[in-house]
Amino acid sequence: MRVKRAIHILIIMSLLICTGCWDKKEIEQWGYVLGIAVDPPTLGKGAGGKEGEEGAAQAEFQQMDLSAGKPTYDMTIQIPIIKESPSLAASGGGGGSESGSPSKTWQITQTGDTFLSMEREIESRTSLTLFYGHLQVLIISDSVARDGLDKMADFFLRHREIRPKVDIYIAEGSAKKILDVNPKIEDHSAAYLKHLLLNSDRSFRIVHKADLRTTMNCIRAGHDFVLPKVEANKEEIKIKGGAIFKKAKMVGWADEMDIESINFIRNLYRGGVIVGDRPDDKPGLITMEITRSKAKINPNITGDQLSFDISIKIQGEYDGQIEFLSDQQADKTYIEKCEKEFAKVVRDQCNRTIRKMQKEYKADVFEFNKILRIQKPAYWEEIKEEWDEIYPDVKVNLDVQVKLKQLGNFK
Amino acid sequence: MKIIKKNKNPKKLEVLEENNPPQLKSEEKVDITLSKSIDENLAKFKAFLEDSSDAVFREFKLGSQGIPCALVFIDGLVNSEVINENILKNLMYEITMLERARGQSIQAENAYDFIKEHAVSVGEIAEAETLDKSMLMVMSGEVALIVEGSKKILIVNARGWPARGVSTPDTEGSVRGPKDAFTETLRVNTALLRRKCKDPNMVIKTIKLGRRSKTDVAYVYIKGITNPKLVEEVEKRLNQIDVDEIMETGQIEQWIQDSYLSPFPQVQLTERPDTTISNVFDGRVAILVDNSPFSIIVPAGLYQFFQAPEDYYDRWIIGSFLRFLRWSASLLAAFVPSIYIAVITYHPSFLPTPLALAIAANRVNIPFPAFVEAFLMEITIELLRESGARLPKAIGQTIGIVGGIVIGDAAVRAGITSPSMVLLVAITAIASFVIPTYSAGIALRLIRFPLMILAAVLGLYGVVLGFILLNIHLVSLKSFGFDYMTPQAPLVLQDTKDWILRLPRHLLWNRPASVNPVDIDRMDQDPYKENKNAK
Numbered sequence: 001m002r003v004k005r006a007i008h009i010l011i012i013m014s015l016l017i018c019t020g021c022w023d024k025k026e027i028e029q030w031g032y033v034l035g036i037a038v039d040p041p042t043l044g045k046g047a048g049g050k051e052g053e054e055g056a057a058q059a060e061f062q063q064m065d066l067s068a069g070k071p072t073y074d075m076t077i078q079i080p081i082i083k084e085s086p087s088l089a090a091s092g093g094g095g096g097s098e099s100g101s102p103s104k105t106w107q108i109t110q111t112g113d114t115f116l117s118m119e120r121e122i123e124s125r126t127s128l129t130l131f132y133g134h135l136q137v138l139i140i141s142d143s144v145a146r147d148g149l150d151k152m153a154d155f156f157l158r159h160r161e162i163r164p165k166v167d168i169y170i171a172e173g174s175a176k177k178i179l180d181v182n183p184k185i186e187d188h189s190a191a192y193l194k195h196l197l198l199n200s201d202r203s204f205r206i207v208h209k210a211d212l213r214t215t216m217n218c219i220r221a222g223h224d225f226v227l228p229k230v231e232a233n234k235e236e237i238k239i240k241g242g243a244i245f246k247k248a249k250m251v252g253w254a255d256e257m258d259i260e261s262i263n264f265i266r267n268l269y270r271g272g273v274i275v276g277d278r279p280d281d282k283p284g285l286i287t288m289e290i291t292r293s294k295a296k297i298n299p300n301i302t303g304d305q306l307s308f309d310i311s312i313k314i315q316g317e318y319d320g321q322i323e324f325l326s327d328q329q330a331d332k333t334y335i336e337k338c339e340k341e342f343a344k345v346v347r348d349q350c351n352r353t354i355r356k357m358q359k360e361y362k363a364d365v366f367e368f369n370k371i372l373r374i375q376k377p378a379y380w381e382e383i384k385e386e387w388d389e390i391y392p393d394v395k396v397n398l399d400v401q402v403k404l405k406q407l408g409n410f411k
Numbered sequence: 412m413k414i415i416k417k418n419k420n421p422k423k424l425e426v427l428e429e430n431n432p433p434q435l436k437s438e439e440k441v442d443i444t445l446s447k448s449i450d451e452n453l454a455k456f457k458a459f460l461e462d463s464s465d466a467v468f469r470e471f472k473l474g475s476q477g478i479p480c481a482l483v484f485i486d487g488l489v490n491s492e493v494i495n496e497n498i499l500k501n502l503m504y505e506i507t508m509l510e511r512a513r514g515q516s517i518q519a520e521n522a523y524d525f526i527k528e529h530a531v532s533v534g535e536i537a538e539a540e541t542l543d544k545s546m547l548m549v550m551s552g553e554v555a556l557i558v559e560g561s562k563k564i565l566i567v568n569a570r571g572w573p574a575r576g577v578s579t580p581d582t583e584g585s586v587r588g589p590k591d592a593f594t595e596t597l598r599v600n601t602a603l604l605r606r607k608c609k610d611p612n613m614v615i616k617t618i619k620l621g622r623r624s625k626t627d628v629a630y631v632y633i634k635g636i637t638n639p640k641l642v643e644e645v646e647k648r649l650n651q652i653d654v655d656e657i658m659e660t661g662q663i664e665q666w667i668q669d670s671y672l673s674p675f676p677q678v679q680l681t682e683r684p685d686t687t688i689s690n691v692f693d694g695r696v697a698i699l700v701d702n703s704p705f706s707i708i709v710p711a712g713l714y715q716f717f718q719a720p721e722d723y724y725d726r727w728i729i730g731s732f733l734r735f736l737r738w739s740a741s742l743l744a745a746f747v748p749s750i751y752i753a754v755i756t757y758h759p760s761f762l763p764t765p766l767a768l769a770i771a772a773n774r775v776n777i778p779f780p781a782f783v784e785a786f787l788m789e790i791t792i793e794l795l796r797e798s799g800a801r802l803p804k805a806i807g808q809t810i811g812i813v814g815g816i817v818i819g820d821a822a823v824r825a826g827i828t829s830p831s832m833v834l835l836v837a838i839t840a841i842a843s844f845v846i847p848t849y850s851a852g853i854a855l856r857l858i859r860f861p862l863m864i865l866a867a868v869l870g871l872y873g874v875v876l877g878f879i880l881l882n883i884h885l886v887s888l889k890s891f892g893f894d895y896m897t898p899q900a901p902l903v904l905q906d907t908k909d910w911i912l913r914l915p916r917h918l919l920w921n922r923p924a925s926v927n928p929v930d931i932d933r934m935d936q937d938p939y940k941e942n943k944n945a946k
Contacts, residue, residue, distance in 0.1 A: 024867075026780055027755045028771040034764070082771045133760030134767060161760065191764075 028082060031128030034105070035078040035190030037139040037175035038152060041071035041111050062111050064121045073144065073152065075118045076109040076176045078190055079128065104187045107179050115155035132161035136190040138168045138212065139230065141175040145243060145250035150219050157216060164213035167197055169230045170243035170250065178232045189237065193230065196239055204263040204272035204290075205256040207242045219248045223370065224363040226254060226262060246363040254353075254365075261353035264312055264346065265366050269293035274316070274402075276345040279337030286338055288316040288404060297371050301379055307395035308368060312346065317406045335404050342402040350398055358392045368394065443542045449479050449559040455542055456483050456555070471499070473526070474506050475516040479559045480526075488552030490571025497532045498554065498567060506530055523561035531556070535568035547625060577603065580682050582849050587724040592682045597627050597701035603684040604631060604697075612636075613691070618649060620663075624656040627701040628663065631687075636694050638927050644891055645696045645709060660705045663698060667709070669889045674857050676850040677890040679708040679715050686720055694928030710891035712925065714898065714910050716851035717741070722913045730913040737845055738911050744843035744855045745881075748785050749866035749874045751835055755781040757870030773829035782867035784828050788836040789863070791818060793856070796840070897925035 042059065062074075081104055108125060112118035123130060138156065140149070156162050171178050179189050186192040200206040207228040218225040226242040242254045242262075254262070263269055269290065278284040292315040300307045318338060357363055369387055373380040383390055445452055453468065460466035460483075469482040480502065482494065509529065510516050517525050527536065539545035539555070545564045549555050552570040577599065580592035593600045601615050612634040619625045628649060632642050648667040657663065660680065668677040681687055682705050687697045690708045698707040708715075717737045722730035754761045755770065762770065777784060795814040799807050818836070822828045839859070846852040858881060865873035888895035898906035903925045908914045920936045922928045 024756050024780075024870075025759075026774065027759050027767065028774040028777075030759055030771070032759075032764070032768065032771070080768055082768065082775055131759060134764040136764065187768075 025129060029128060030131040031079040031126055032134045033077045033079055033130055033132050034134060034188050035137045035139065035179050035193070036135065037074075037076040037078075037107075037141070037171075037179045038144050039074035039076070039141045039175050040143050041074050042109075061125065062109050064110065064112050064117070066113050066117075069113045071111045072113050073115070073118070074109055074111050074176070075115060075122075076107050076179055077122060077130070078105050078107050078179045078188060079126070079130070080105050080188055103182050105179075105189070107176065109176060115152070132159060133163065135162050135166050136194045138166050139171050139175040139178050139193075140168065142170055142172050142243065142250060144175075145170050145227075145245070148249045149215070149245065150248040153212075153216060153219065156212060162212075164211065164216075166212045167194060168210050168212060168215055168227055169193060169239075170227050171230050171232075172253075178230055178237060181232045181237055182235060183237070184235055189232075192237055196237065197228065201270035202272075204269055205241075205259050206239050207259055208263060208266075208268040208270070218245075222247060223367060224365050226259070226365050229253060244357070244361050244363045244365060246361060251361045251363055254356075257349055258353045258356065261350040262365055264293060264350060265295055265297070265310060265354075267293075267295045269295075274314075274342045274345055276338075276341040279334065279341045286341065287319050288338075288342055288402070289319055290314055290316040291405070292316070297366075297368070299368075299372050299376055299379075301376065305395070306372075306379075306383075306390065307397060308371075309397045309399070310350075311399040312350070312401070314342070314346065314400065314402045315405050316342075316402070318404045330407060335407075339402040339404055342404075343400040346402070347398050347400045350400070351396075354396050354398070358394070358396075362388070362392050364391050445540065445542055445545075445562050445564065447560055447562055449481060449557050452542075452557050452564070453481055453483075456546070456549075456557075459546060469499075471503055473502055473517065473522060473558070474510055476518065478517065478519050478522045480522075481557045483549055483555040483557065484569070485549060485552065488572045489554055489569045493533060493569035493571065494554060498556070498569070501530045501532060502526065519560040523558045523563060523565065526556070526558060527565055531565070531567055533567050533569065537566040537568075539564045539566050547619075550625070574599070583681060583683050583686070583719075583847060585683075585720050585724075588720045589683075589685050591684060593684060593687075593699070593704040593706060595702050595704055597629060597699055600684070600699050600704075600706070601629060601631075604688055604691075604699075607684060607688045608633075608691070620649065620652050621657040622653065622655050624658070626657040628657065629699045631691055631697040631699065632695075633691055636692065636922070636928050636930050637696060638694065638929055641694075641696060641710070641891065641926075645698070648891075649698070657700060658702065660698065660700045660703045660707050663700055664707055667891075669891070673884065673888055674854040675713070675885065675888065675895070676716070676848070676854065677711055677888065677895065679711040679848065680705050680850055681708065681848075682706070683720060689720075689723070690715075692933075693922050694926045694930075710893040710926065711895075712890065712893070712897045713851075713885060713895055716846060716848040719847040727913055727915045731911075734911055734913055737847070740842040740845035741855055744839055744846075744852070745859050746862065746874065746878070747835060747839050747842075748789060748859055749862040749877065750871070751832075752781050752785055752863055753866040753871045753874050756867065761871075770829075770831050773831045776826050777829050778826070779828075780867075781832075782863065784832050785836070785863060786860075788818070788822070788828055788832055789839070789860070791822075792836055792840045893925060893927075898923075 042062065063071075108122050110118045110122050110125075112121060119130065140152075144152065156166070169178070178193070181189040181192070183189055183192040186195065197206065197210065200208050207226055210227050215225065215227065224244070224246045226244055228239045229241050229243050231238050231240050241256050242259050243250050244252050244254050260272065263272075269292075272290050273287055274290065275285055275287045278286055293312065294314075295310060295312045298309045298311075300309055318335070354366070357365055364387075368391065369380075369384075373384075442455070445455070453470075456466075457468065460468075465486045467482070467484055467486050469484075471480055471482075472478065473480045482498065484494070506517070506529075527538075537548065537553075539548060540563055545555050545566060548566045552572060554567045554569045556565040556567055558565070574596045575594050577591050577594055579590045583592075591603060593603065597617075604615070605613070610633060613631065614634055615629050615631050617627050617629045620628045630642075630645055630649065632645075645667075649663070652663070652666045654662075654666075664676075664678050664680065665671065670677065679690070684706075687706045687708060691697050695708050695710065698709065700707075717734060719733065719737075722734060725733075755774075759767055759771075774781070779787070791814075795810060795818070799810050799814075802810055818833060823830050823833060843852050843856045846855065862874060862877040862881075865877045867873075869876065886894075886896050886900045894901060897903050898910055903923075905921055906923050906925050908918055909923070917934075920934050921931050922933055924931060
């Protein structure tokens with residue numbers, strides 16, 4: 001009786017186990033997609049980036065047979081070439097003797113109509129199974145972005161492996177060339193790019209946050225937003241300003257000063273520098289490092305007229321770049337003069353950016369609509385349909401106050 | 412089942428039976444009752460012992476009347492100095508002086524009583540009226556004194572056999588606290604306990620177990636603390652043991668434990684008298700076995716295996732930290748290999764990207780799946796551990812070096828295993844040795860193998876499944892009717908003070924309620940009360 005029962009239990013237990021192993025795959029058998037670049041489709045041969053015969057062969061691999069429609073995108077994925085770790089190879093004695101620093105990644109470009117079909121088409125070109133759970137960055141060419149982010153973002157949002165923390169970058173021209181960078185320190189350009197954004201607390205010329213989730217929330221809510229713009233040469237990547245998006249469509253570029261102003265006004269400050277002219281009449285530059293910055297935006301409604309009062313309070317440390325100042329020279333009046341000069345610089349810069357955004361791009365990157373919705377909900381309900389027309393002409397009053405708390409570390 | 416019972420080599424067995432015809436038991440040759448005649452009595456002893464070379468029969472004549480007497484003892488178990496100085500010298504030499512001084516000679520009728528009262532200068536004596544009792548005494552190392560004309564046999568204690576002295580504990584070392592450990596002699600062990608508790612309520616009861624080995628088994632408890640029902644249960648279970656031989660506490664453990672199917676120890680085994688006595692103070696019962704340097708403590712809960720004596724000797728913060736460390740180490744030892752296998756084979760997105768890439772780079776040239784790799788390494792570690800435990804100390808070092816090189820380096824270089832796996836196996840092995848009780852550590856090391864299989868088959872789901880099954884098993888375990896997983900399941904709040912944390916001494920005013928002692932208070936509930944009033 002007991003034996004029989006034990007056998008029954010064993011059979012039931014084995015049912016549990018028999019279902020197992022179906023998605024078993026060892027960690028080294030996956031191809032970890034670290035970065036994806038999206039470009040407009042390359043049509044015809046010889047457009048794969050390289051010239052000559054090799055380029056033509058590559059371009060041919062890049063094309064796929066389409067059942068319907070015509071190619072809409074180029075999708076380039078970056079997967080790391082996983083080799084035995086260098087320390088092991090060295091101790092084993094059988095390590096590779098390649099000269100120079102060979103590329104540690106493999107960029108595969110595929111032209112196709114939909115992302116899913118392209119993704120599966122690439123599987124026919126790699127021995128590894130692609131895994132998107134470790135995707136770090138998504139780089140989008142500006143011509144794709146101008147066409148609208150929402151069109152292509154659907155795939156990335158629905159993908160069950162891609163996480164919402166993926167960073168999005170906009171490249172001027174080809175996005176693929178950013179992935180092709182062979183960085184000096186990091187192993188992969190994707191990791192390089194991912195870590196670049198962390199420096200936004202040292203320099204506020206870097207766009208603060210640009211992951212998939214925030215961007216998609218902005219698109220869904222119909223907000224305008226800024227994404228970082230990247231440029232690259234062979235070994236280096238630089239975040240240079242940003243791309244302005246109006247309702248999911250890219251409308252233009254913002255330079256680094258614009259990004260500074262946007263970070264000031266949107267209260268995203270994490271660290272940075274202000275440079276101004278020397279307050280006394282001699283030639284020279286003074287500079288300060290910002291330790292705190294606080295922006296307050298208040299919507300004002302007087303009759304029919306809507307205006308915003310923005311007050312920015314900045315604290316920081318003085319850091320001159322002129323001849324040595326004695327204690328007598330660096331007195332209270334001098335400091336006050338400096339503070340005024342810095343305030344003027346910030347005010348001018350912000351005004352320029354506000355004007356640019358309002359008049360040129362008509363993009364509400366300062367999220368005035370959000371502030372209005374929160375602070376004056378009733379008024380917002382009235383005007384929210386016409387907001388796009390109202391926004392370019394809204395009056396913005398800027399008040400900047402700078403306080404120098406320290407004169408730097410004096411040795 | 413038939414196949415197993417079938418005799419594979421019947422011929423050989425027949426030969427054996429011819430050569431050794433079934434012998435009569437020694438008892439069957441002789442009448443068990445004693446007689447007045449010394450010759451008959453001696454013959455009865457000899458019937459049993461004549462074949463044994465270590466049995467000594469010393470016959471002599473007593474006093475001026477020349478009353479025949481005899482000593483029977485086992486050479487090697489007795490102290491010959493006691494026999495020479497306190498028995499033979501008195502009986503053969505001093506007694507004639509006594510006769511002369513008294514002016515009368517000893518008659519055969521009162522010789523036995525006279526010897527008992529006047530002649531034998533040994534503290535512990537006893538009388539035996541039957542052969543089996545006196546035989547047992549002789550075999551235990553006492554001296555039997557047979558006197559003509561008496562139906563009783565005088566048993567004189569002259570025990571003295573080669574024994575190991577009290578030394579430091581081998582398996583349960585401690586930095587702080589007493590350094591004595593039990594030895595193989597039961598009497599020494601009980602003495603070690605008595606030295607630590609002078610309360611006359613501490614009872615050390617001894618029974619003899621084993622049909623032939625007749626091993627002394629002592630159980631220790633304190634009247635007025637220990638639950639009488641627990642003592643009753645211990646007595647009942649001990650008396651149920653009916654086997655030929657009892658060699659070790661481990662055998663007792665297997666006879667009295669509740670579930671023989673579990674890998675987890677259901678009694679606590681210790682070689683430290685201080686651990687034993689503090690558990691007895693907690694209301695538990697300790698069982699000691701002659702010839703074994705270990706004591707068993709019942710009932711046992713899982714949490715006891717994570718306690719070391721230092722927890723109580725050190726400051727409570729340090730004690731709590733060590734406790735916490737041990738609990739986490741036990742989780743590490745049991746679950747780390749399986750979680751690793753699950754993540755590596757099923758959930759690569761579980762790891763941070765750099766780590767995933769690093770592990771993948773480590774594993775690129777490994778020909779085995781993670782499970783096989785882990786299994787190989789774990790088995791290697793177990794092999795090393797086992798060989799290290801069995802080898803003489805001098806060779807043990809060699810094994811350490813070979814193991815260090817084989818596991819640490821050569822296996823990696825040969826491409827059999829990845830460095831991350833070596834690290835993992837090493838961590839697991841170290842963690843499993845953190846648990847102070849050897850048998851509990853072994854159990855934890857054992858359960859990681861089924862967990863690894865579950866992880867290899869079902870991924871993290873399998874690990875969780877294994878965790879649940881393990882908990883179901885542990886919760887359903889009992890030790891002498893007490894729940895194994897106390898104080899967490901069922902929750903006994905007042906015992907949690909001395910569980911994963913060891914709270915300050917003055918808060919531990921109660922004995923463990925899960926053991927259900929008669930007297931639960933160790934001290935006043937607020938020992939600082941008096942001081943406060945004085946201020």
